[in-house]
Amino acid sequence: MIATHTAPLTFSTIEKDAGLKKALGMKRSDLIAEITASQLKGRGGAGFPTGVKWNLAAAAQAEQKFVVCNADEGEPGTFKDRVILTDHADLVFEGMTIGGYAIGATEGIVYLRAEYTYLRPHLEAVLAARRTKGLLGANVAGKAGFTFDIRIQMGAGAYVCGEETALIESLEGHRGEPRNRPPFPVDTGFLDRPTIVNNVETFAWVASILFKGAEWFKAVGTQRSTGFKLFSVSGDCTKPGVYEFPMGITVARLLEAVGGEGAKAVQIGGASGHCIPATEFGRTIAFEDVSTGGSIIVFGPDRDMLEVAHNFLEFFAEESCGQCTPCRDGNPKLLECVEMLDNGVCSAQYLQDICGLGETMQVASKCGLGQSSPNAFLSIVKHFKGELMGRG
Amino acid sequence: MLVTERERLKDDIATWTGTLGKDRTALIPILQEVQRKHGHISDFAMQVVADQLDIHPVEVFSVVSFYSFLNFEPLGRYVIRLCQTISCDMAGKDRVATQLENDLGIEFGETTPDGKFTLQWASCLGMCDQGPALLVNDRVYTKVTPDMVHEILEACRKTFGVYALANKGEGH
Ligand SMILES: Cc1cc2nc3c(=O)[nH]c(=O)nc-3n(C[C@H](O)[C@H](O)[C@H](O)COP(=O)(O)O)c2cc1C
Ligand code: SF4
Numbered sequence: 001m002i003a004t005h006t007a008p009l010t011f012s013t014i015e016k017d018a019g020l021k022k023a024l025g026m027k028r029s030d031l032i033a034e035i036t037a038s039q040l041k042g043r044g045g046a047g048f049p050t051g052v053k054w055n056l057a058a059a060a061q062a063e064q065k066f067v068v069c070n071a072d073e074g075e076p077g078t079f080k081d082r083v084i085l086t087d088h089a090d091l092v093f094e095g096m097t098i099g100g101y102a103i104g105a106t107e108g109i110v111y112l113r114a115e116y117t118y119l120r121p122h123l124e125a126v127l128a129a130r131r132t133k134g135l136l137g138a139n140v141a142g143k144a145g146f147t148f149d150i151r152i153q154m155g156a157g158a159y160v161c162g163e164e165t166a167l168i169e170s171l172e173g174h175r176g177e178p179r180n181r182p183p184f185p186v187d188t189g190f191l192d193r194p195t196i197v198n199n200v201e202t203f204a205w206v207a208s209i210l211f212k213g214a215e216w217f218k219a220v221g222t223q224r225s226t227g228f229k230l231f232s233v234s235g236d237c238t239k240p241g242v243y244e245f246p247m248g249i250t251v252a253r254l255l256e257a258v259g260g261e262g263a264k265a266v267q268i269g270g271a272s273g274h275c276i277p278a279t280e281f282g283r284t285i286a287f288e289d290v291s292t293g294g295s296i297i298v299f300g301p302d303r304d305m306l307e308v309a310h311n312f313l314e315f316f317a318e319e320s321c322g323q324c325t326p327c328r329d330g331n332p333k334l335l336e337c338v339e340m341l342d343n344g345v346c347s348a349q350y351l352q353d354i355c356g357l358g359e360t361m362q363v364a365s366k367c368g369l370g371q372s373s374p375n376a377f378l379s380i381v382k383h384f385k386g387e388l389m390g391r392g
Numbered sequence: 393m394l395v396t397e398r399e400r401l402k403d404d405i406a407t408w409t410g411t412l413g414k415d416r417t418a419l420i421p422i423l424q425e426v427q428r429k430h431g432h433i434s435d436f437a438m439q440v441v442a443d444q445l446d447i448h449p450v451e452v453f454s455v456v457s458f459y460s461f462l463n464f465e466p467l468g469r470y471v472i473r474l475c476q477t478i479s480c481d482m483a484g485k486d487r488v489a490t491q492l493e494n495d496l497g498i499e500f501g502e503t504t505p506d507g508k509f510t511l512q513w514a515s516c517l518g519m520c521d522q523g524p525a526l527l528v529n530d531r532v533y534t535k536v537t538p539d540m541v542h543e544i545l546e547a548c549r550k551t552f553g554v555y556a557l558a559n560k561g562e563g564h
Binding site for chain 1: 521
């Protein structure tokens with residue numbers, strides 16, 4: 001079921017639970033300082049520094065705190081979390097336990113998307129084995145006074161629930177409608193308690209960093225984007241699958257590795273990311289250039305970019321939570337414009353107006369979904385206009 | 393709904409609130425149990441859940457209406473969800489869709505008259521490197537081709553009706 005085309009992931013070289021044991025021997029502040037020093041940034045897409053997030057949650061005063069693992073993985077073209085959960089679940093749970101110790105939480109929750117229900121028995125078995133080994137429960141790994149356990153809660157089919165505040169709403173038994181931020185989950189999270197929400201991959205890197213050290217991680221990647229990153233590669237290439245590369249790899253290098261040479265464009269960051277034309281394949285994949293949660297979709301020379309835009313906008317029109325107007329009404333408008341282009345009845349002026357609407361959505365939408373949903377459309381219009389106009 | 397069926401639903405919900413609790417945080421897990429065992433979440437089920445959790449039934453309704461894996465209407469015993477997102481689209485999901493419609497005699501969004509199969513579209517299933525992908529209930533199928541559709545449906549059909557009886561008879 002799993003196709004991986006790189007050599008074994010770094011995760012398979014990490015000694016199990018060595019990082020956790022090391023962490024439990026450290027002072028909480030030193031532990032967080034180690035993560036901060038690695039300059040690890042969130043692997044779920046937004047790229048917020050993990051050490052900073054944990055520090056805020058650790059500093060918050062509350063009788064109860066929570067660690068949440070975001071396993072909602074709904075971004076089109078992303079599947080690396082599925083592979084990590086299948087092959088390296090222990091490392092993810094280890095990272096969550098380290099998070100619990102760092103911020104002073106007793107409960108961890110994995111929010112697993114409904115589409116991955118088939119992974120649940122495996123994950124429950126790994127959790128049960130960890131309890132038997134004393135790595136979860138009271139006095140974790142022999143650390144007196146540190147109690148921590150992890151449960152799994154299933155999503156119910158909603159892409160927007162990957163957004164951290166919508167995820168929390170869903171955990172609380174509500175519709176998955178994003179909240180206004182601030183307040184941020186680090187002080188007002190699950191049940192209004194301080195909560196860290198991190199991506200599956202982020203937790204696995206935390207455990208790895210504790211084992212190997214911040215310096216090891218920092219030695220890889222670029223100055224502003226340290227470490228390795230997992231990529232989910234699909235589309236028009238000969239070797240789709242999960243790849244691990246240092247941050248800062250160029251698009252061209254990546255395409256070479258996956259058998260996607262000759263592509264005319266690459267979508268980086270999923271439906272909410274950007275469409276990069278061949279002329280820009282020299283750009284790097286890093287937070288300071290083209291940023292991504294890991295989704296790479298390759299478009300071959302014969303792909304109709306209008307169909308691509310159409311597919312993405314259908315996705316957003318379907319997945320918008322409907323809470324705010326720019327996103328709820330904007331996405332169907334963009335979709336309608338794509339259909340007009342397809343029917344050859346869209347004037348240049350109207351297209352320009354709709355691009356203006358897209359820019360408004362980027363600034364006026366309440367959450368990341370609406371703010372990023374016009375990205376692909378706008379970049380396709382920008383780079384492939386000749387291909388879109390004058391159809392009939 | 394038959395009285396006995398209502399009683400069974402009530403008993404089930406009481407069991408689930410027993411194990412999952414009666415806090416608001418238990419709402420979605422309870423609804424997922426109702427969906428799994430009873431195939432949908434009826435008005436009656438929403439009322440019972442609301443009473444148990446001491447919230448207004450409209451609250452329950454608004455949650456059920458939000459999530460695509462929670463349904464008001466009865467679904468088939470097998471729910472087939474075909475991924476319609478970009479990578480599966482590029483890998484040829486349209487022809488798989490046509491074949492599913494042909495073999496089942498229904499369109500997307502519909503359930504077969506015998507209540508066995510429901511056909512739905514799904515957003516990205518996270519199988520983008522192995523598309524087209526579809527789910528049959530919780531089970532995932534990848535690299536599906538139009539000619540595989542028949543086999544997939546037969547595998548489901550073997551679990552009920554005369555096929556199931558015939559299979560039991562095998563070897564005896
Ligand atoms: C619409 C939307 C969907 C998202 N989906 C996911 C997701 O599936 N997985 C994920 O880790 N982060 C997702 N995020 C980002 C989260 O809000 C959050 O930034 C992330 O979980 C933080 O973890 P990290 O810092 O470890 O990346 C999504 C954001 C938005 C706006
Ligand atoms: S931007 Fe879209 S998904 Fe986000 S809150 Fe507004 S309507 Fe909901």
